[in-house]
Amino acid sequence: MSSTLTITLPDGSQKSVPQGTTPHDIARSIGQRLADDAVVAKVNGALWDLARPLEQDSQLEILTSKSEEALEVYRHSTAHLLAAAVLELYPETKLGIGPPIKDGFYYDFDRPTPFTTEDLEKIEKRMVEIRDRDLAYERRLVPKEEGLAKYKELGEPMKCELIEERADAIFSEYTLGPHFIDFCRGPHVPSTKRLKAFKLMSIAGAYWKGDEKRQQLQRIYGTAWFSQKDLDEHLRKLEEAKKRDHRVLGKQLGLFTVDDKVGPGLVLWKPKGAVIRQELQTFISAHLRRQGYSQVFTPHIGKLDLYRTSGHFPYYADSQFPPLVDREQIARLADEGCSCATLSNRLENGEIDGFLLKPMNCPHHIKIYDSEPHSYRDLPIRLSEFGTVYRFEQSGELGGMTRVRGFTQDDAHIFCTEDQVPTEVAGCLELVKIIFGTLGMKDYRVRVGLRDPDSAKYVGEPEQWDRAEKACKDAAQSLGVPFSLEPGEAAFYGPKIDFVVQDVIGREWQLGTVQVDYQLPQRFDLHYTGADNKMHRPVMIHRAPFGSMERFVGVLIEHFAGAFPVWLAPVQAIVLPISDRHLEYARMVEEKLKAVGLRAELDARSEKVNYKIREAQLQKIPYMLVVGDREAAEGKVAVRTRKGGDQGARAVDEVVAGIAELAATRSAAE
């Protein structure tokens, strides 16, 4: 090894520096400004501490606060600061892990007593104190055995577990001041004084290693930014997001409600929410007719045996409402002294029959297909239904309209030949594209869910899976949008293509889905007569472009922040007479709106027009039509839009026709 190193900078220039030179030295040689702004370095593509000496000829990049990667390092360093503060205040605490995440970081702690909100304030204060001590993040190398012994002595069992699992023979650790050490790959910012703006946000339970069988730790979430300004901006955004939360807007706009007495996770659609849902259903129904779907209706329950055949029961018994067993059987079992456990066993074994609230629509549709023989000439057969299904989601998961226990899928099942699969899947994807396009939803990602090779929960032969997965991948490819392949995300009967969007707090929700299924046709022994006059097995495609109406509308409320385009708005126009003497004219305007099928209201209260406007505005009604003496005299209305304000007076008929046009064309404009 030579005693000088050749360092290549991003602009291609090269520097010869002696052994032992650090990225920070080089930054300083380029300029003090860069040295001050530097957060971390990148050496041959890998993140590297600024103070860590370069070891060989390298490509070197100095990352400043303009870099996303630097921000991650910065947040990770803030997590260490949090851990150091917690250990100072509560020395009995054991450390878990503390990674950076979107907008911030967390650190997991094991401590017998739970952290409180007041603790959070104390901890944050201590973090500031430690920050002001200007402690360096110092990297040290430790041989594995020695390190293990040390962390054992420190009483850090989780760290020991991590070292055993992931540490190299010599691993790195970082210290902060004389007492704090953390097994960590790094890198970090040079010193705590660099951490300008952070805030602890919340405490939550989290299982060690995400395994619900392991102990539950206390996770402290925080957010961290390069400047106070960025932090303030982030907090402001959180406030904004709260305002467009569909649970808040759903209440304010009177769209839906959930009632304790009815049950958690059971959405009650109020008239205004129902309008939105109905409009969406009408919208998609037109496309279904065009694409050759047939409408069917099926009941909400089916016999347990149906779901034994489909494989839903008892596989997913935990996420279903308990089976419905008839009175006579219950009485008989009670006489026998049958325990709950025995009952559920006997239900599983099929010794007792009962009904299940349907967790999916497919078995019912399959039975419709199977109710008559089919020729290859009939295929594809596309059966659609807005079918309501019931799933017993864990109580901690429920919320708003996005995770519920009863929901209506815009479901359909396509029965086709294997050759027809690509065309049919493409047709399904086209539908999803039309929906997302019409609604202006651009921020979605496409996930191709493949089976997890380690899991035994899937039914079917590997060759079938391979073919189905290929069909999905090909279809996603031809869709022309970026997609990710995600093992472990398949349904138990087949791979799927999902459309995933984020809600206002950044949680991801699956909306539309297309799933290829070779299993159910087999389980139900479905067939059709081929051109060769032999029996063949059809392939099934499950698809729901909206996914569930509840979840979709929930996400849609947030997407539009409650300000629905004209065609979806529960009230499309409201007539606001200025005084009582304009009421008659106002009624005439209202009638004209209603005559062309618009949803119109009249605010006939003896309130000032300002007041009426304010209310209509808060209800996010797209059109406010103000009528007073001038308008009544000239056959006009003064148009005010919720977004553009006062638009001036125009002839009534012209305005009515204009709004009707926007509604009819499902336009995003207003």
Next chain:
RNA sequence: GCCGGCGUAGCUCAGCAGGUAGAGCAUCUGAUUUGUAAUCAGAGGGUCGCAGGUUCGAUUCCUGUCGCCGGCUCCA
């Protein structure tokens, strides 16, 4: 399901070292007849989520329960 927080009028929220509750908005009544984001006055409205316990006395403290919120786990 697990961890933590919360639950006061229709809504948003205040209050209580334990002495049976208060504001704004909404509602109702009356007045006002109004020109682009809140007219004025008066009135009604709460067994302080529910059930136990401690106490002379509980909305306040304790326990349980239901529900909501944030995470975790799960999501056919």
